[in-house]
Amino acid sequence: MPLAAGAVLIVAIAMFPSLAPNPYILSSGVIVLNWAVLATAWNFVGGFTGYISLGHGALAGLGGYATGLLITKADLPSFVALIVAAVLVAALAVPIGFAALRVRGASFVIVSIALVLILLLVFQSWSSVTGGSRGLVVPRPFPGMLRPEHHRVFFFLYGGLLLLALATWWLLDRSRFGMGLKAIREDEDKAESLGTPTFAYKLTVFVVSAAFTALAGGLYALWFGDLDPVFQFSVLTGSYIVLMALLGGVRNLYGPVLGAIVVGVALEYFKVEFGNTPLHLVTTGLLLGLVVMFMPDGVIPSLTALVKRLRKREDSSIREVTAADLAEQRKREREAANS
Amino acid sequence: MTLKTTGLRKAFGGVVAIDGADVAFQPGKVNALIGPNGSGKTTFFNCVTGMIKPDEGSVHFGDRDLTGRAPHVIARAGVGRTFQLCRTFPRMTAIENVLSAVRPGGLLHGLRSAHRKTEIDRAHHWLTRLGIEHLAGAEARTMSWGQQKLLELAGVLMAEPKTILLDEPAGGVNPALLDRIGTLVRELNAEGRTFVIVEHNMDLVMSISDHIVVFDRGRPIAAGPPAEIRADERVLGAYLGV
Amino acid sequence: MRSPARRTTWALALSAGLTLGLAACGGGDEGGGNSADDPIVVGISLPLTGDFSEPGKGVQEGYEAWAKITNDKGGLLGGRKIELKILDDQSNADRVVADYEQLIGSDQVDLVVGPFSTRLVVPSARVAQEYGMLFVEPAGAAAEVFNQGFKNLFYAAPAVADDHYNHLAEYLLAMPAGEKPRTVAYAAMDDPFAQGTAYGLKKKLEAAGVKTVVDEVYPPNTTDFGSIAAKIAAAKPDMVVGGSQYQDGVNLIVALQQLNYQPKLAAFSTAPTSPEFAKAIGNKTEGILSPTGYSQDAPYESNKEFVEKFKAQFGKVPEEDQANGYTTGQVVAAAVEAAGCAEQGDCQQKLIDWLHGNTVDTVVGPLKWDATGKPQGAHMIQQWVGNDIKIVLPADAKEADLVYPKPAW
């Protein structure tokens, strides 16, 4: 019952600021919620269609810069700028998606990484507009507000955005559109032969995902106040998002949120305990590798499977191979037989 | 509506897989496409259903030119197909597998719930008809090979195609199921659906088809009713490699 | 659809638990009282790894020297020892903010002082401002630091970046028309400080009619300087000015030398004052100029003590970065002694008010600030002569004469 679980989440978000012992913990909470929104937004593409994007960090950065530039250059009010920025990024996602989604698999990942790198170059070089490596200072949306209060407001804003993203995911999941997307994830050719306009579906969901990602990035810009291309367009952001979503489980509504909480909290915790060392990268890489090799479906399905197995052993004969693997196997056998 | 190709040609590098094929399938009948291994039958299927773009020639369904169109456009035009190695959506339940074949309208249409009663009823109807209703809630990957073949067919039927292309329906199935598939094809054909079947099992082909097209080296070399084909020496020659 | 429901409940139960876990952890270090024995905890975030790790470590040594020297003399406020709490921000703006957030909000430090590099100063000064803390910093030299409207910020060095070359500009413009360099090439890192130094000089020379023939700005992570050097060498300017940090300056000089380009004058910020500089460019340092805000031989009272005790502590002489860190400490200490307090809360405003109205004697001379926290002074100019770097400008502080045109490198 996703609704009941949603209620639990709402209560947890509502309670957290009053439970947080100091502003630092509250600010960490904002960061974790930011990750949760990003991972959920990523999952619109990753979870539904199975296309793994390592470039969502760039979309968030774009949302942040668009918000900041609209405020500083176009004098829009902060939150109007946020919405306009999300619309702009969604519009930009159309040509990006057009290049990236026409081809499958490898090329999509290449394009997603290239997106991060090219935007980094552009935002560093085009300093007359973006501020270049000096960064961009985003005016405070609530001038004069003291920092702890500022954190609290943004914690709730992020909470609202997360719930909106989850609700959208849930609605899509139940729709025929969502069914078509899942079919794409399972077998794109087959889905197409059954009448699903796969390219249009992929593009649409990519745009939706980009819009949510941009909203999270824009909110971050308003909260954080300083944008620097090196950190807004970092490949690392995308890899954390992928790790979170995969770890939590991409097929589950709350998987990415769970992943974001686990990884996000761990990141903050290790930073406080051990400082900020390059070993973070090693750990991230190691975890990502382990998840890909041994738990490609994430923690939630693995745990459920484990529980199921412990509960009723007679089920253990269920085959663990996919039809695609079977097909591969059969192809081999057939060719061997034909030779 | 007649499904027909004119001068269809497809080469992979230097290998010509289909070489100027002119084929017309008889509407309302069970058509069979036979030929030795490597004669280009599956490539032909892929060209017709848009999985591969032909180099030359055209594909028509009735008056409609489907040459080089995207697979989903061809599917929506009323040409459904199964795959040689039986492809289902492994992590989706049987009922979801069938429901994904609902012909989606525009994008807004797609936002409607996938679980509307009329669609679910239709899906259950096809699962029942194919005798796998009891597996409705099971994920496809947990089903047996034969069950998956039936599930795949159920999905195709859900899209309400006028013509159905089956790529080796008898591949890897046991004799009991083979009989069932044969009966099903005849029944579904009797309800007005055209079939085109690529098959190696000659018993099945001869027993259920009305019209047979023989492929060799990428083009049809003979066509006609089973009795005629059985007597055709060119066919024998093609199979024996004479 | 029963099993997804159970999964979901699972997930939520777990996440709720973690949320509470996050709330609970790190809640331990509440600030204690302020009795006379309690140390004064000074929170600092520094780039100990990443782009700015070299200067970051230099500043760290400066801070450490300050803490040791002050504590050896009995601490501040009649016996309270100084305790440094240093975090590594990896030269990363996101981290630097989280660091100060942690230092002020969670660790409840009594004072905070600045990180290294302008890019990191602005975000961290904002955190300090929004918590109402004094923020003295050793490295935010670029103009934009001072137009953010900060009221709590003070730059603990003699001059902002744009004024670093003031003495050199004066000297060049005073030369007879025939000798004066007529064409100049500028290459600067896209960094507020580094670019500020080069562009400060550029503005003054252009105003006097000296022609700019190349004007290149490169991002901080640039490693290949071949094309920039090719452009400069092809334009054959009389003088080349590099707005550099460290490695980029080294790389650009090497690339220029590979093309066998011989300018009459070469000025680079920061890099030439580093102790590793000569070795890094294969000892072909002849005639290179560099501005510096600090000299070990400067005659100020506290400087002698600093150089001597620093040598004893670290076994080497202090450079500019170390001096900057030390100066920052001196400024904060002066304010603390004058205001008679060092803790979060109302005390911080007292410290800020005092600094706005007074002059502080430091190892780089007496410092005073305008309302934006900008110091009022200029940098000395050094030149590599033989195998040593010597002060050549201004005239009253020089150790050697400026050599012009410079010998071939």
Next chain:
Amino acid sequence: MPSGALLFQSIILGLLLGGLYALLAAGLTLYFGIMRVVMIAHSAFLILAAYLAWWTNDRLGLDPLLSLVVTVPLFFGAGVLLQRGLLSRLRPATLTMMSVLITFAIALMIEGLLGYAFTGTQRRIQLGYGTASFGIFGARVAVVKLIAFALAAISLVALYLLMKRTQFGWALRATIQHQDAARLVGIDTERTAGFGFGLGLATAAVGGTALSLDTTIYPSLHWHWIGPLMAIIVVGGLGSVPGAAAAALLLGLAQSLLQIPMGATWAQTVFYVALFATLAVRPQGFFGGRLAQRF
């Protein structure tokens, strides 16, 4: 209009750079040809090799070129291990996506370990002949750049001869062109694939040493290489070694020439513009590749 000397100088620099790109892109193409793997960690290994060369020089006082004696066999072994131990164990259905993630994870680990071992500080080999150069028709060519180019060129020629003249090369090319067919004629494609990976990674070892001679290195530098390299293999047509080499020289030259009017950073975007244009207009690449559409 830039002067002729500057133009000529840029062409020389572009060709020298293009040679290195070509060698590295050849490695990436090998992986992709063998098992449709986009090896994100290729450039991370490149930087690792550069660090080993730097370390050889800085800590042991030896010429950085000597590090090749160790790194080439080491990387070959690592490549075989990587293919046999990790990539060949992934499910074929999701191989492409998951292998990207695996190699991405490896890249992160290498970057992290380099940062841990050598800190994030920029490093540069200090060679006695580091600033030496000679003139050629008015352009100046740095000795170190020429050595780097020679290393790349020799390795490419060796790779070419290996692929065309040896039995292993035949087996490798057969495996790339049609795995199943190769198996049918008795080639042990599993083993060949492993060796192919080793060969690919060995190019990173040579490339890294060449790179270290004249560039500053830092742990996260590999991101600035993988982007252009991926663009090169897509433009060259995924899976085609000559295509990749041609694209590498062309784009390296374009980058170098564009630096004159646009500056170093903007010039780098030429790779990505080429990448997007290729995918939008001609996904199979411009130099006779064959695979992009399906992968």
